[in-house]
Structure formats: C-alpha cells, structure tokens
Amino acid sequence: MTTSLQMDVGNTYAKWRVRHAGEIIARGGYAHGDNAGREAMLHSVTGVDHIWLASVAGAELEHELAGLLRQQWRVEPWFARTPAVFAGLTNSYAEPERMGVDRWLAMLGARARCGGRICVVDAGSALTIDLVAADGRHEGGYIIPGPALMERALLLDTDRVRFDDDVAYALPPGTSTAAAVRHGIAVAQVGAVTVALRQAGNPAPRLFFCGGAGKTLMALLGQDADHAPDLVFEGLELMAASVAASGAQI
Template sequence: MSSAERCLQLDVGNSSAKWRLLEGDEIVARGLYRSEDEQSRDNLLACSPRLDAIWISSVAKDEAQQELSAMLRRQWQLEPWLARSEAETLGLINSYSEPQRMGVDRWLAMLAARQRYTGRLCVVDAGSALTIDIVAADGRHEGGYIIPGPQLMERALLLDTDRVRFAETAEYALQPGESTAEAVRHGIALAQAGAVTMALNLAGSEPLKSIFTGGGGQWLQRHLNYDGEYVADLVLDGLQCMGRAR
C-alpha cells in the first residue's frame, strides 16, 4: 500500500466492530460500529469520501457479516477483503488440522504479536470470550484455550440459578465479595485472572512474553504479576500485517 492509499480496517466481533482508517501507515480516524446504532453507522460511512481498500477480520455470524460487507460495498464500490486463518502466515504455523476453523481474531492477534516481539509468546484476548494462545519462538502455535468472558459467565449464572440475584452495581476485583453483587463480579474476575495464571503456569519454565488485548485485557494485564504488555489494536495490527503480505 503506497503512502497515498487509504485503507479501512475492521475488527468485527459478536456485538460490535472496531474500525480504523489508515492513510499509508498513519491512523487518521477510528471508531466503534454497532449495527443497531444509527449514529455509529453514520460515523463509519462518513469516515472518508474515497477508499482504496477495505480489510475485515470477522467472527460475526455469516448473516451479520454479509450485511456489513454489502453496506460497505454500496458506500465505496469496493469488494471488502476478509482475512481467514491459514496453515502458515509470515512464519506463524497453525496447530489446527483444519486451519480455517481457528477464529481469525486469534490468528491475527498472534500474527501481530510475533511482528512486535521475538521469542515465545502468550497472547491473551479478553473480549466476549477470553482466549489464551501460546506461540513458540519458532512460530509454532502450541495450542490455546477459549473461555467464556465476564458477561457470558454472569449471564449463565443468572439464567441458571434462582437465588443469585442483585440490583446494585459492583466492580470487578480479586478480593472476596461482601455482597451477592460483589461475590459474582469478584468471582468472575478471579476466574478470568486464574485461567490466565494457570495457562501461564502450565506453559512450562521456558520464558515467555505475555501480550494482552481486548476490552478486559488492560484490567488483566494490571492485575497479573507477569512480564506483560497491553496492545489495544492487536487484531487490527495483525490484519495490517496479513493484508500487506497477501
């Protein structure tokens, strides 16, 4: 992509999409899109009068993805390119026997992490789901974990129990809770932090760098005593790497 070209990049999740507009290597605009939010849709469609490329990472349902692609196609008369997990990209080697079945957000996050750091890595994406992936220094994906995120955990608890109910608000924290609201939220926080801690402990004694992303990634990075860093745009950075290499 030359310095004059404009590329719209989207990281599409289950409930919303992060987007950013790049002119060359410079981010000139960014935002959050929700299909039911008219203002967020208008902001996305008004981000640039012209585009040279549209790149998408999506884990949304097929119907939602097709609807979004059609909207972008109408606005800019461009065919969006959808990233897919591959058997190998830029030295990152997929552990799945069917590589395309790996969530593309996990693949792109690992790809971006490898571009930023050398050595063995643990990539933690804390969103609707908490994903934890270990990548060897030579680029081999050693395997990973997919765990319900905080909202999914809380919803399951409230839907499937009769007496766990609360109306008050409570923050996520690691100390024992002193009300039902605190006990639920603190228990979920403990489960999320505990899962990452256990995964890192099971990864063995070989040193590794931890990279956190996603809406809950910064909280986890702050509360875990590991050599870690938070990178907000890790999936979009991976999309940039893959889009340029394709």
Template sequence: MQFDVGNSSAKWRLLVAGEVVERGRYQADDAASRSALLDCAPAPQAIWISSVADEKSNQALAAMLRERWGIEPWFAVSEAETLGLHNSYAQPERMGVDRWLAMLGARASHAGRLCVVDAGSALTIDLVGADGVHEGGYIIPGPGLMERALLLDTDRVRFSEAADYRLQPGRSTAEAVRHGIALAQAAAVRQALEVAGEGVSLFLTGGGGSWLHEQLGGHGELVPDLVLDGLQLMAEIRAN
C-alpha cells in the first residue's frame, strides 16, 4: 500500500503483483474516507508513505495504520542519490520528498532532460539533467495560496461572485483575480522551460496537474501518480 500525503489530504493506492487494484483519497476528519481506506484490504504486506505533512499528522496516520494492520509504515526521505538521480541540496533530506519522488518517477520513464511540475498547494518546478543531476527548482504558491494572500493584504480587492481560473483577461474583480492567478501559474511553467532551454521534456502531476496541463494547451505529459510511482521505485530498493 502506498500513500502520497499532502497538506490537506492523502492519495492512496493498493497494489497486487504490481497492479493497482484499489485507490482513494483520505482525509483525517472524514469518516467515510477513513472507512474506505481501512476496509480496502485484510492485510497489506507493506505500507510506504511519501508525506509533506507535519510530524503530528504523520504520527497520527502511522498510529491508525499500525492499529488496523499491525504494520509499521515506512516514510520516504529525500536522499543524496537514488537510482542515478543526484540531489543538488547541501542537505538532501531538506528537499520535499514529493519533489524528489516525482523526479525519480519521471526519470524512470525518460532518459533525457526533464522539467517536473507538481501542482498542489504549492507549485513546484524542478529541472533534471540527462545525467540525472538536479539542476535546481522553484517553489511558488499555488492558486489557493495566491488568492488568500491577495485578499489578506489588499483592502479593496474583494468579491463574492464565482469565477473560474482561466487565462483570458477578467471582466470583473473576481475574474481579474482568478484569471491573473491562472496566468501566473501557467507563465511560471513556460518561463521555467524557457530558462531551461531546448530539449527538455515536461511532466506534470499533483491535484492541479490536469488543470495546469489544460492551461498549457496540452503540452507535456500528465502523470497523476508520478509521486507514487517514484515511491514504489524507492521502496523496492529497500526491499531488495
């Protein structure tokens, strides 16, 4: 069983003989999602977790899983090197493990230079050379964080009407805010690709990955389970 734990919820999937047989989303305060998770299997052989949540949340999740199945979960941590992927951080463990695993998953399917984008609460953009060396990355507030920051720090930007995140210029305050955020998100990825130069393959993942893929005109490869795919690769190393 594998988990991709974010700041507000967790994706999970259950594999049998390498094939996904069950999947879902878990929220600690949602009884239905908890029941669906805990009833999905009688006894998984192992539990692997990628988490960017705080330590208290991680401990609560681990305790629940131990109580249900009697298994100690394994939490992935970013490393200096994994399967030929080299971390650029002086302290590798300080890199968000979701970024590390997404790069690992993308590199397993493509041998050239990569731009790996994870669109969640934050928008992360990471560049990887063909030699497996992490060239650096960017961390940008996601749409929700951008909107809250704007509304918190400006007195005259207020709206109550609904508006989608789109790229065309807005014709109301609501549209101007949300369309501006959409423009910033898409433009950040385009600018990162321009900085990277030619010959870079784009991979997108995360809760907002599908939306961002659409805003980019379908450019790049959308892989919703990229973090979990990287987690599986990393966990298999430990198992062997």
C-alpha cells in the first residue's frame, strides 16, 4: 500500500493532499511565502512513496519546492506536463505545453468521470472554461480574470471605488458600492459561463465545477452541474499512475 503526496501549485497558492491505500489521510493549502503553512504540509506525514505535482508556477519556485520535498522525504518529485494526447484526451493547442497543466488535468479528471461531452469550469485566481467533445477532443476554452483579480483591478485603477464592507457575491443590483462591485463581479462570472455554454451549442455538455470559488459560482449559475473540487488531483493521479506503470516519459 503506497502513500503519495499530490500538489496543485498555482502562482500564489498551493493545495496538497496525501493519499494512502486509496484514502485521503491529510490535505491543506498555503499561500506562497506562508512558511508555517508549508511546514504543516512537510510534517503532515512521516514518509511518502511518490510525490506528484501539477504546477503553473515559475521555474524558480518549482526548483525551490522540489528541493524542499526531496530533502524532506528523499523522494524525487514528478512534475506533470501538458502533452498533445493522453488517455484519449487530445490537446487543441499547436504548442501543447503552453496549455496550463491544471486545465489539462482537470479535463482529464472530468473525462474519467463522464464519457460524454463535458465543460470544466475552474473558478480560482482565474476563471477557466474548457470544452471537451465526447471523442476526447479539446474544443477550446476561455481564460477570464477571477473575482479577486476583477476586484483588485477596480481598486487599483479607480479613485472612488473603495469599501470595507464584506459583501457576498450575488446577482441582484447592488445598493452600495460594495454590493455593486461584488454583485457586478458575480454577474460577470455567471455571464461568462452562460455565454460560453450558449456558444458551445448542442449537445449540451455535462458541467463540472472546481476551484476555490467553484461551489459559489455553481450555486449562482443555478444550473444542473457537478461540484468536483479535486478534479486537478484526480487527473494528476491518473496521469502519474499511468507513467509509473509504463515507465514512459510524457
């Protein structure tokens, strides 16, 4: 029975989970620069057999993280990279490696759950929307600023848009600056998914949501969908297990 550390490393935040004998025994996350959060991960388990990473961070951060993981567990980390084709999923990019590996793995994870046409919405720092045909062909996607980036842009570039209120995201028109901003962002996010689905046409794809804001966005959209927060991890595990079994390099 093996133990694996799996990581989803973004530009500002890293999520991780530990799987042992098919069960998740620990999980967490930390912002880059949060040494206490990173130490909690490093001491979450005494030993691991595999370390698998999905990373869209820069080379310097990847190198530093790989060194820490190697030092802690004496295991060589494996970084997933985006290929042209894998397990029936076909990349639409002319340069496949330029697609974020988190998007690729989320599609891989969703496709393993559903054999038909799918749409994967990953609501994190960025909102990504990806369509996959029933035959596994990536039909294309969208990359949109997420809620925090939208709000930051307003605060940085306007003098009078300021507020301290903690207002939830909702769709009705706002009656304060805080509500107008947060509700406007919600309308923009929901509107983006709605237009993307309309553009997708028929047959309607099965909809999957992941990412930190995935559950909120799914509720705002009010459409039948699956909330699958671990899609990136699920795709990572599928890809890493296949590589380990075959000894191939992707």
